[in-house]
Amino acid sequence: MSTVLAFKYRLIYESLSRFSSALSRSTTLDQVRQCLQGQIKYLFDYQLVRFSFYQQGYYVTFSLVPTGSNVVCGSAGLLWKHEQILSESHVPAILDDAALIADSLQPSQLRLPEKPTQIWGWHVAFSADSGLIVSVFSGGDRQFQPADVPILRIAVENLYAKILSIKLIEELGSKQQELQLALSNLQEKNDVIAQLVATQEAVIQYRTQELEHKNTRLLEVSRQHAHTIREPLSRILSLAYLMETFSAEEIMEEMMPMLVVTSHDLDKALQQIISSIDADLTTAG
Amino acid sequence: MQSNYPFTIVPYEEATPEVKLIYDDTKRALGLPFVLNWFACQGSNPLLLQGNWTKLRTTLVEGSVPNLIKQLIIYNVSAQRGCQYCAKAHAVFANAMGKSLGDNFVVTENLDSDLIPVSYRTAVKVVTKAALQSASVTATDFEQLADAGFDQGEIQELMAQADLVNMLNTIADISGIKIDNALLEIDS
Amino acid sequence: MLVDDSAICNLMMKKVLSRLFDNLKIHDFTDPEVAYSELPTINPSLIFLDLNMPELDGWGFLKQMQESGQKNRVIILTSSTSTLDQARCASFSNVIAYHTKPLTQALVNSLMQTFQTESFSAGRLPATP
Numbered sequence: 202m203s204t205v206l207a208f209k210y211r212l213i214y215e216s217l218s219r220f221s222s223a224l225s226r227s228t229t230l231d232q233v234r235q236c237l238q239g240q241i242k243y244l245f246d247y248q249l250v251r252f253s254f255y256q257q258g259y260y261v262t263f264s265l266v267p268t269g270s271n272v273v274c275g276s277a278g279l280l281w282k283h284e285q286i287l288s289e290s291h292v293p294a295i296l297d298d299a300a301l302i303a304d305s306l307q308p309s310q311l312r313l314p315e316k317p318t319q320i321w322g323w324h325v326a327f328s329a330d331s332g333l334i335v336s337v338f339s340g341g342d343r344q345f346q347p348a349d350v351p352i353l354r355i356a357v358e359n360l361y362a363k364i365l366s367i368k369l370i371e372e373l374g375s376k377q378q379e380l381q382l383a384l385s386n387l388q389e390k391n392d393v394i395a396q397l398v399a400t401q402e403a404v405i406q407y408r409t410q411e412l413e414h415k416n417t418r419l420l421e422v423s424r425q426h427a428h429t430i431r432e433p434l435s436r437i438l439s440l441a442y443l444m445e446t447f448s449a450e451e452i453m454e455e456m457m458p459m460l461v462v463t464s465h466d467l468d469k470a471l472q473q474i475i476s477s478i479d480a481d482l483t484t485a486g
Numbered sequence: 487m488q489s490n491y492p493f494t495i496v497p498y499e500e501a502t503p504e505v506k507l508i509y510d511d512t513k514r515a516l517g518l519p520f521v522l523n524w525f526a527c528q529g530s531n532p533l534l535l536q537g538n539w540t541k542l543r544t545t546l547v548e549g550s551v552p553n554l555i556k557q558l559i560i561y562n563v564s565a566q567r568g569c570q571y572c573a574k575a576h577a578v579f580a581n582a583m584g585k586s587l588g589d590n591f592v593v594t595e596n597l598d599s600d601l602i603p604v605s606y607r608t609a610v611k612v613v614t615k616a617a618l619q620s621a622s623v624t625a626t627d628f629e630q631l632a633d634a635g636f637d638q639g640e641i642q643e644l645m646a647q648a649d650l651v652n653m654l655n656t657i658a659d660i661s662g663i664k665i666d667n668a669l670l671e672i673d674s
Numbered sequence: 675m676l677v678d679d680s681a682i683c684n685l686m687m688k689k690v691l692s693r694l695f696d697n698l699k700i701h702d703f704t705d706p707e708v709a710y711s712e713l714p715t716i717n718p719s720l721i722f723l724d725l726n727m728p729e730l731d732g733w734g735f736l737k738q739m740q741e742s743g744q745k746n747r748v749i750i751l752t753s754s755t756s757t758l759d760q761a762r763c764a765s766f767s768n769v770i771a772y773h774t775k776p777l778t779q780a781l782v783n784s785l786m787q788t789f790q791t792e793s794f795s796a797g798r799l800p801a802t803p
Contacts, residue, residue, distance in 0.1 A: 205599045212606060215554045242605040243552055256731040267604075314633050343604055422492035428726055428754060436682055438776030439661030443686065446693075446779060455689070459682045 206348065213352050216243035220356060224363050228370075230261060233363060234272040237265050245349035248317040248336040249309065253284055253358070254364045256331040261364055267343075267480060281305040284334050287324040297318040302338070315341030325357055333361045416425040422481075426474045433467035488659070493661035496529025497521075505533050515547050523663040524571070532665055545650045550642045551636075554580060555609050558597050562610055563651040567626065571658040572651070574665045608634035609644050619650035654663040675718035676702040677735065678691060678751070679727040683775075684786045687722060688749075690782050706730040710738055719748055725752040736766045744768075748787065751775065 220240040227233045241250060252263040260279045263272050280288060282305040283296055296302065297319050305320065306313075308473055317338035326332035335357050339345035440460050444452060498509055498521050509521045509529070518521075528535040546556050557580040564572035598607065612627045620637045676684045682704040689697055699718055703709035707730050715723045725732035732750065739746070744787050749770045750763055773781060 205601055209599075212554060212602065215552060216603075219552055237783075238635075239550070239637075239640075243555075243603060246604045263746070267633055344600060346601065348601055408548045424756075431755070432726060432753045435775035436680060436686075439683070439686055439778075440780040442776055443690065443782075446688075451689075459685065463682055 207274065209336065213244060216240070217352065217355060220244060221359055226360055227363060228367065230272050230274070230367060231365070234263055234265075234270050234362070234417065238262055238270040240430075241356070242264060242267060242354050243344060245337070246339070246343035247315045247337045247345060248315060248340050249306075249311065250341050250358055251284065251334070251336045251338075252280065253280060253334040254332075255334070256365070259368075261368075264309060264311055265314055268314075269311050273313070280334070281308055281336075283320050283336060287322045287334050287336070291324045291410065293323045294320075296322060306338070313338065316342065317341075321345050323353075323357070325361070328363055331363075331365070333357055343359070366476070383416065398431055420475075422477075426477075429470045429474060433463050433470055436463040437467065493527045493663075494521065494530055495526045495663070497526060502532065503528050505535065506528050508535055509533065509619065511543075513540060515543055518668075520668045521573070522669070523577070523666050524661075527661040527663050528657070538657070541653065545643075545646045550644045551609075551640050554608060555644075558606070558610050559613045559617075559644070560651045560654065561646045562614050563648075564655055566614065566618060567655055569658055571663055571665055572654050575669060578669050605634045605636070609636070609665065613644050613648050616645055617651050620648065630644040635664060675709065675721045675746075676700065677706050677727075678702075678724035679734075680724070681705070683724065683751075686777060690777065694782075694786055698723070703717075706735050707733075710735060713739070713744060713793060714745070721746055721748045722751045723748050725750060725754055730800050735761070740766060741767065749773065749785065796803060 210360060217361070219291070220236070220243070221234045223240050224233065236254070237250075241247070248266065250263075252265075254261040255277075258276065259274070260273050260276060261272065262279045262472055264270060277288075283301060283307070286296075287294070299318075302317055302320055303381040306317075318340035320336050320338055324332060324334045330407065335353065337345045345480045348349050437460065447456060495587045496505065498506065502507060509525060512521065512525050513519065525535065525539065528538060546553070546560070547601075550555075559577050561573060561576040561580055564576060608630050612631055615627065628641060631644065636644065676687050676688075684704065686710050688700050688702055691700060700800050701709075701712070701718065704729055706766045708765065710730070723732050730738075731734060732752065736743050739748075745768050748766070748771060751782070752759065752773075753775045755774050760772050771783065773784075
């Protein structure tokens with residue numbers, strides 16, 4: 202290994218470890234962008250770097266020039282021209298078609314130091330529906346070189362793992378929010394049901410009380426009726442029992458009129474009861 | 487030259503408790519099991535020692551720019567100026583973090599290689615110029631650093647290495663300290 | 675003293691009692707209010723009291739007696755067979771017996787016995803037949 206290459210790796214060794222630790226401290230996509238902005242310049246030279254993460258149709262693209270950077274999330278529409286090619290082919294390529302480079306850079310809002318003459322591009326698929334398309338725009342004083350490829354590869358693997366974990370945490374967070382929401386919905390429904398049950402209980406209690414009251418009233422009424430009937434009836438019985446101790450004359454002259462009056466009283470009492478029951482039934486009906 | 491007044495070497499064992507605290511802080515921050523001569527030669531003046539150590543720590547040890555770039559800048563300036571103590575010490579610090587660069591390794595020559603990222607090359611080049619020819623620094627130099635990807639905070643931190651290395655070189659040269667034997671043992 | 679809103683009941687009792695005791699003085703009332711107002715004047719040795727009566731019923735009558743401290747003995751004679759009523763009588767110390775109508779010969783006999791015993795113990799023995 203040449204002295205200068207040894208020196209290069211000596212530098213990169215430290216820079217990569219700094220990059221890894223800065224990346225591991227990032228917890229949001231914007232912190233990842235800041236980390237890339239701060240650290241990539243110590244790893245290799247570039248006019249512009251693109252890191253386009255994708256998973257199941259969801260895209261996160263980082264664009265980076267020495268003096269600025271941005272991160273955008275969205276659909277496959279975010280991919281630049283050359284990325285669309287890489288997306289399909291999966292074949293690493295050094296593209297030097299000036300028209301394609303210009304075409305690709307059209308959506309870019311960042312200021313490149315110089316006009317790039319090459320795009321070094323890889324499509325690294327980490328699973329069937331997830332991966333990272335990385336491209337380095339090289340040219341002028343900032344030439345990307347073969348010696349930089351293994352360094353870029355390490356950076357890409359670190360970056361992919363980080364984006365994936367941030368995305369997972371976000372998904373977990375939103376799932377948890379959904380669960381929380383579902384839980385509070387359930388709680389609300391539960392409260393409504395509890396309230397209904399409580400109301401129902403109150404209604405039942407009220408009805409029960411009403412029934413009890415009616416029942417008591419019914420008993421009172423029937424007791425009253427029994428008394429009303431028993432009073433003349435007991436008189437009739439009294440007369441009947443005493444009859445034998447009296448003389449025929451006494452019976453004829455005194456007891457019989459009493460019996461007639463009392464029998465009428467009984468008849469009146471019965472009629473009164475019947476009409477009172479009738480009245481109750483009519484109002485209840 | 488060690489007898490030169492007032493730069494008497496004050497070994498750890500002979501230092502006052504106050505100075506010992508500062509010595510301990512240098513050992514802790516630099517990860518060294520001994521006190522560098524650069525600090526020991528200031529051990530008789532705790533006030534200056536504290537101030538100079540604070541400047542060194544906040545400029546070189548702390549901050550967001552990679553320490554290796556800073557060590558390379560200090561090595562490069564010290565070597566070009568001819569401050570042997572600093573050139574040797576900071577080559578050791580730079581090497582201690584990885585593979586030895588070899589005795590005849592000249593950082594500036596290798597730094598010119600296209601293999602080394604522009605950020606390193608620009609930082610060492612511009613800050614070396616700022617240290618050795620401060621008056622010739624222009625807006626273009628700052629633009630170069632910005633174009634290499636350094637933000638305002640990083641540029642300020644890089645430029646601070648220029649005045650740091652000048653202080654380091656000056657104290658090392660006028661005190662006449664020799665390279666620490668223990669430091670040489672680390673490098674061998 | 676007979677207190678019953680049914681005149682026929684009073685009539686029957688009067689008939690039965692006068693057959694049993696020749697010299698017995700009987701006062702009968704169909705209006706309990708009037709009966710109560712006459713109570714101090716008559717000061718009867720025994721009162722036959724009906725329970726179910728309009729205006730002032732047997733309970734009200736007993737209560738008034740209790741409140742004014744009148745201790746005349748009372749025999750309840752009612753058509754009510756309610757055990758509740760019977761139990762309630764226990765709270766009046768001057769009620770010595772509770773009987774339900776109809777009047778039978780046996781009942782009359784037992785009334786007579788009670789009457790004699792009570793009268794005797796009270797030292798106001800009426801003339802025997």
